[in-house]
Amino acid sequence: MSVSPLIIAIDGPAASGKSTVAKRVAAALGIVFVNSGAMYRAFTWWVLQNGIDPHDLPAVLELLARTEFRCGEEDGVGTIAVGGVPMTRDELASTAVNAAVSPIAAIPEVRERLVAEQRCYGSARGVAMEGRDIGSVVFPETPYKFYIDASPEVREARRRAEGIDDSIAKRDRIDSSRKVSPLVVSGDALVVDSSHLTAEEVVAAVLAAIRERMGE
Numbered sequence: 001m002s003v004s005p006l007i008i009a010i011d012g013p014a015a016s017g018k019s020t021v022a023k024r025v026a027a028a029l030g031i032v033f034v035n036s037g038a039m040y041r042a043f044t045w046w047v048l049q050n051g052i053d054p055h056d057l058p059a060v061l062e063l064l065a066r067t068e069f070r071c072g073e074e075d076g077v078g079t080i081a082v083g084g085v086p087m088t089r090d091e092l093a094s095t096a097v098n099a100a101v102s103p104i105a106a107i108p109e110v111r112e113r114l115v116a117e118q119r120c121y122g123s124a125r126g127v128a129m130e131g132r133d134i135g136s137v138v139f140p141e142t143p144y145k146f147y148i149d150a151s152p153e154v155r156e157a158r159r160r161a162e163g164i165d166d167s168i169a170k171r172d173r174i175d176s177s178r179k180v181s182p183l184v185v186s187g188d189a190l191v192v193d194s195s196h197l198t199a200e201e202v203v204a205a206v207l208a209a210i211r212e213r214m215g216e
C-alpha cells in the first residue's frame with residue numbers, strides 16, 4: 001500500500017520566522033526541509049553573476065532558458081545548484097541579492113521553472129516547504145497549511161539582529177502586489193502571529209495543528 005508523502009506548507013512575509021519553524025517542524029517529523037526562497041535567490045545570484053541587469057527582461061529570460069537547476073537533499077535539507085554551482089548561504093543572503101530577488105521572483109517564467117522543481121520534493125519522503133505561495137500554488141491540495149506572520153517592527157528588528165542589510169518592507173510590497181502568485185493567506189491556512197512568541201511556541205502550535213488535522 002502506498003502512503004502519500006506528508007506535505008507541510010509554511011508561508012509568510014520576510015523575516016516572520018518561517019524558516020526556523022519549517023526547519024524544526026521538518027526535523028520533528030523526519031521529513032525534508034526546503035526553503036523555496038533560496039531557489040529564487042539562487043537564480044537572482046546567477047543573473048547578477050552573469051552581469052545581467054535584473055530589470056532587463058529579455059536578457060533574464062534568455063539566461064533562464066539556458067540555465068540548469070539541480071535540486072537535491074543533504075541531511076534532510078533541500079539543496080540547489082544553479083548553472084552547476086552549488087549555492088551557499090553567503091551568496092544567497094548578500095545585499096545585492098536581497099535588493100534584486102523580488103523583481104526576479106515576479107517574472108512568471110521564472111516562477112514556472114522553480115515551482116516545477118519545488119513540486120519534485122513532494123513526491124519523496126515528505127517535505128516542510130516555506131515560501132510565499134506554497135499553500136496557494138505549489139501544493140494547494142495539502143491540508144497542512146500555515147501562515148507565519150509578525151509585525152513589521154518585529155521583522156525589521158529580527159533582520160537587523162542578524163546583521164543583514166535587507167529592505168524587507170520593499171520586498172513585502174513587491175511580493176504582495178505582483179500579478180502572479182502574490183503572497184496571500186490561503187483561506188484554509190492556520191495563521192500564527194509570532195510577534196510575541198518564542199520559536200519553540202510557534203513550533204509547538206504548528207505541530208499540534210498538524211496532529212489535530214491528522215486526526216490523532
Ligand code: CDP
Pocket residue numbers: 013014015016019036037038040041101102103105106130131132133134171172175
Ligand atoms: O527569508 P525571507 O523571508 O526574507 O525571504 P526568502 O524566503 O529567502 O525569499 C526571498 C524572496 O524570494 C522573497 O522576497 C520573494 O520575492 C521570493 N519568493 C517567492 O516569490 N516565492 C516563494 N515561494 C519564496 C520566495
